[in-house]
Amino acid sequence: MPDDMPSASQSASAASAMPEPTMAEVRQQAAEWLIQLTEADTEAQRAQLQAACQAWQQRHPRHAEIFRQMETLWQSLADHADTAKSERSKGGRKALIGTALSALLLLGGLQLPSSRYWLADERTSTGEIRQISLSDGSRITLNTHSAVDIRFDAHTRTIRLTEGEVLAEVAHDPQQRPFIVENRDGSATALGTRYLVRQDADSSTVTVLESTVAVKPRHSATISKVYAGKQLRFDTQQAYTLMPAPALADSWHMQRLVFEDAPLSAVIARLAEYRPGLLKLRADTQPLRFTGVLPTDDGDKALSILQQALPIRIQRYSNYVVLVDTANADARKPAPDQ
Template sequence: MNCEHIIQQAANWLTRLHDEDVSDAERQAFRAWCDADPRHAVAIERMRGLWGSLDTLPAKPARRALNRAFAPQHRRGAQAVGLLGVVLCAWLGLQHLPVWMADQRTGVGERRQIALDDGSQLQLNSNSAVDVKFDGHQRVIELLQGELWVDVAKDAQRPFVVRTDQGTATALGTRYLVKRAADGTTVVTVIESTVAVQGDSRDSVKVMAGQRSVLDHGHAQPAQASGNADADAWTRGLLKVNDQPLGDVLQTLASYRHGMLRFDPEALRNLRVSGVFKLDDTAAALAALADNLPIQVEYFTDLLVVVKPR
């Protein structure tokens, strides 16, 4: 069953459970539905969380529509169920449902290390999501969003593959990084040994330690030096940069912050950065940048920060 169908079923159940005349038999059927598949309970939990988070939003059209769907004076028929499902799908965006239902995910500013069943170690960067699909023939990690680091346990019978919408990165050794970049490309950086990177167009390149390859429009670009000897420093909570554009550094810090970090890349294009920053304290990192570069950092609220030339 795909996640869109699960979301619709969850919407149907929540709508019915809010009806005044819901029966004990229906409540029992709901509990059986939740027990039938772990994804069902996850969908209910996250949908309830979404409903709770909407309490803090202004009365925009989506909020008003949801209020109408749940309002006690309305009968919970097919019309209300359909309205709830449509509003939820429109509000979340169908393209975000796989991330919402992912096997493992992290929030903004969160990192998580995961021990996989085969002995491999996986770590998710900030705001990342994966599905884990292991069987008797292969081990597949689907990177739905963000970035991961993996240290692969050897298994001669089952290849270890990280997949995105651009292609695959198959381990021929141990440690590597895979990132879904903001521009839609997939970046594969090898820390140790070798990885076979293959685009959906079936072209393939081997990437050695200290190299990276970019998957773009389904094509694997030739391997080149990664330019960062400590590309996996984020797994230790650090951002290490050596003569990097300030805009790239700010973009990384923004991915660890709630709210918006705004800047004009063109206005800052001549500024470059070297240093080590703690990803768990982006305010300190921004302060250090302001102390050492001709920029100013303005906090309008905790959720809106603007960086501009001094």
């Protein structure tokens, strides 16, 4: 064995030290491998992809387990295609891929909304943006797939954000009750009038548009003041560095997303929040960046604008499965998670 080759025990130790991938991440990667293998145009391409896929499976035990499960389901779906001829045809194969990938993602356990989302006082579906007038004259606007509980009493005005993002426009209260947006990570108390609170998977963000907001992480005694034009990310334990707020951070409430020199990966991730199903950047191997405005209420138009501005290729396998790649993807056939 060459000196620079790891031993079996070293490989096992390295694998055990790797961070545990989430089930959703592994399912999506496995589905992409199946697409790549199905799309291979030559035996040489297929052999190269199979070798790369095998290496991916060996990187973590969960990779191989999930890939075998999804490969079995994929083959079962393929066996139920109308005819072998339709599978061999380009259109038939593409339809099969779209149907199979949709089923793989659904049967494979896409994360469903939590019970808190369904039981919330107010909620929006994917792509929906809704403004709500409150009893004190304030207004809140819910972004796509967001949910809040509203609790007003004699002492406080509280908006409990359970998922997504909310824009709060706070009216003066004759009773002097504080206006608070609280969520999993902590609270944001208005010392002024207009601000955004967004909850992501591992942290939350407060963006102040007017006046000042006091932010307190749930398990910290520290209170941070965030002024107009600033943004603060925080989790349950701490607040992070105060940053300038993005330009027109609240543009989504007008069904527009404004990007300024944003990475393509970030643009696709934001658009995906407003589109049902799967919209994903297959490989981000080129430093493509975008400046412009995209609509949130017309996903196809947004992708068309993006395609006109950047050298990208858009593959639609169904209404719910859309993959984006760089325009020269056919020549290099990128492998997932590489």
